[in-house]
Amino acid sequence: MEQADVVILGAGAAGLFCAGRLGALIGAGGARRIVVLDHGREPGEKIRISGGGRCNFTNIATAPDRFVSQTPRFCASALAGFAPQDFVALVDRAGIAWHEKTQGQLFCDGSARQIVTMLTEALGGCQLRLGVGVEAVAPGAAGEPFIVHTTAGPIGARRVVVATGGKSIPKMGASGIGYRIAEATGHRIVPTRPGLVPLTFAEQELRHSAALAGVSVEAAARVAAAPRKGQRAPLFRDALLFTHRGLSGPAILQISNFWQPGEALSLDLAPGRDLDGLLRQARGEGGRARLATVLGRWLPARLAGAVLDQMGLAEARIADQSDAALARLAERLSRWQVVPVGSEGYRTAEVTVGGVDCRDLDARTLQSRHMRGLFFIGEVVDVTGWLGGYNFQWAWASADAAARAIGSDG
Numbered sequence: 001m002e003q004a005d006v007v008i009l010g011a012g013a014a015g016l017f018c019a020g021r022l023g024a025l026i027g028a029g030g031a032r033r034i035v036v037l038d039h040g041r042e043p044g045e046k047i048r049i050s051g052g053g054r055c056n057f058t059n060i061a062t063a064p065d066r067f068v069s070q071t072p073r074f075c076a077s078a079l080a081g082f083a084p085q086d087f088v089a090l091v092d093r094a095g096i097a098w099h100e101k102t103q104g105q106l107f108c109d110g111s112a113r114q115i116v117t118m119l120t121e122a123l124g125g126c127q128l129r130l131g132v133g134v135e136a137v138a139p140g141a142a143g144e145p146f147i148v149h150t151t152a153g154p155i156g157a158r159r160v161v162v163a164t165g166g167k168s169i170p171k172m173g174a175s176g177i178g179y180r181i182a183e184a185t186g187h188r189i190v191p192t193r194p195g196l197v198p199l200t201f202a203e204q205e206l207r208h209s210a211a212l213a214g215v216s217v218e219a220a221a222r223v224a225a226a227p228r229k230g231q232r233a234p235l236f237r238d239a240l241l242f243t244h245r246g247l248s249g250p251a252i253l254q255i256s257n258f259w260q261p262g263e264a265l266s267l268d269l270a271p272g273r274d275l276d277g278l279l280r281q282a283r284g285e286g287g288r289a290r291l292a293t294v295l296g297r298w299l300p301a302r303l304a305g306a307v308l309d310q311m312g313l314a315e316a317r318i319a320d321q322s323d324a325a326l327a328r329l330a331e332r333l334s335r336w337q338v339v340p341v342g343s344e345g346y347r348t349a350e351v352t353v354g355g356v357d358c359r360d361l362d363a364r365t366l367q368s369r370h371m372r373g374l375f376f377i378g379e380v381v382d383v384t385g386w387l388g389g390y391n392f393q394w395a396w397a398s399a400d401a402a403a404r405a406i407g408s409d410g
Contacts, residue, residue, distance in 0.1 A: 004033040006406060007148045007157040009134050009178070011038035013047055013119075013392055014378025015163035018399035020122030025407030034126040035157075037150060039133040044116035045172050046165070050392070055112030057091065058084040058396070059389035061104035067394065068257045068384045070190050071358035075383045075394060078366065082400040084393055094118040105388045134164070137181045137374070145373045159373045159406050163399070166352025166379040167192060174346065178380035179355065186370045188357035190382040194349030195257045198248035199265075199340035205246075208310060212242035215302050220271035221255040224264040224337055233258035237271050242303075246340060253387050256343060257353055267336040270298050275330035283318045283326070291316045291329070299333070307332060351391055355382040365405035366398050375402040 006022060008015045019036045026032045042048075047055055059066070062084050064076040088106065091098060096118065097109035108114055120128065133151040137160055140147040148155045164178035179189050201209055219240035223233040233255065241249035255265060275298070282294045291313055295304035308314050311332065321329075343349070356376045360369050366381070368374040377398040385391040 001147075001154050001156050003156045004035045005157070006032070006034045006159040006161065007146075007155055008034065008036045008161040008163055009038075009137075009148070009181075010163035010165060010378075011036050011040065011043040011128060011130065012163060012165050012378065013044065013395035014165075014399045015161070016043055016116075016119040016123070017396050018161055018163060018377060018403050019126045019128075020119060020124070021400050021403035022406055023122070023124045023126045025403060035155065036123070036126055036128045037132045037134055037148070038128075038130050039151075039175075040173050041130055043120055043128060043130065046169065047116050047119075047392075048112050049172075050112055051107050053112050054107045054110070055115045056101075056105050056107050056389040056392065057098075057115055058087050058106050058393045059104045060084050060100070060106065062390060062393045066386045066390050068195075068353060068386075069358060069382050070354075071382065074358035074361075074363050075397075077363045078397040078401040079393070081364075081404070082397040086400075087393070087396050090118065091115075094121075103388055134177055134181075136184065137162070138184075139371075159375070161375040161377060161402055161406075162356075162380055163376075163378050164380055166355060167346045168194065168349040168352050168379075170346055178376070182356045182360075182376065182380070185368070185374060187360045187368065187376075190354040190357050192352050192354035194343050194346050195353035195384050196253045196350035196387050197256045197343040197345070197348055198243060198246060199252055199256055199259065200246040200342050200344060201338070202341045205338060206244075208306065209242050209246065210244050212302055212306055213244045215242045215300050216240065216249060217269055217300055217303055218271060219249075219251050220268040221251040222266050223255060223258050223260075224266040225260070240267070240269075245344065247338075250387055253350070257351075257384055257386070259340065261342065262339070264337045264339045267338065269303070269333045269336060273298060275334055276327050279318065279321075279326040279330060280323065283321065286319070288317050288319060291318050291321070294318050295333075350387070351384050352379055353384045355380050355384075358382050364401065366402045367405060375406070377402050 008019050067075050096114045135149040138147050146157045146160045162178045167174050167176050220237040222235045236251045236254040238250035240251045292305050366375050366377050378395045
């Protein structure tokens, strides 16, 4: 049976980065053998498609409170050990030009493939084997802690790093094998669900929203439910997009990480504006302006028209509206409550919420508390970042933590 010192399962962001960091630490290609396995045909496929093909590779505002987990502070140690500036330094060293967009998001000026190339070139003597599926990981005989069963035959390994990702975007090969490995080796799994994903409506809501498909508006989104475990989901202010199936756009993708089936969303379609006051002011200015014309100052015309039509005010003039009527209209636009019936699922989800329970892992090393030599990093762990480069930063930080632990352990 083939033998290796370290077998890394998955050639995505976390797996590639862990291999490169580990190779630099313990000398890949020398006395130590590091093997990276992936069933895909190319490494770093999710990196390649991320950020519209430009890879939002980190966020300079990274902090533990930008992540969702049943163990909220678990990610703090790894994030402190490898900061966004550390990855930026590697990008600069590789000669990759980049720029900052809104909210601390860093993107390549050119293609995301530059990041994949940087990671694969850093592998050095590590062996990257593509087109090899992982079937199981089992404790080995004395002297060989693990046997990695693959479609190309078994590999004995002193250390195994599970960097298999989650269930999102199954057309790219996501399979959930990492969760099965975790369960088979005695680890708990926090129930998984799609994250950073568009939300869908029932037929009754679609009658109103489908006609608005393609309309985008700045909005503030929040889960309307009572706080869970004493913590309220954040309020996200960003673009909201109406679709043929429901709602999308950054504000909705962000809130999807916190939303649970059956909960209502509270949406402010004119954040930062006192619509009640503005409507009364417009009425006081006189004239016979239609409400639709007035609302068009602050909202897309199609959205304003649809809301007024639902309220029976399609042809109404602002001069004819009472204080109470204007207050109802302002309330409808500032505190629109809607209950999604679900999401578009893993097909379009950018990440998986949930995963290997952090209570079963060492926060400093990402090593299993139950099985020495077994590590879980990246998306497979119950740590999910907000939209905007946070999930890549978790991949780099968790991979670095595991690599340093393995390197120092010999």
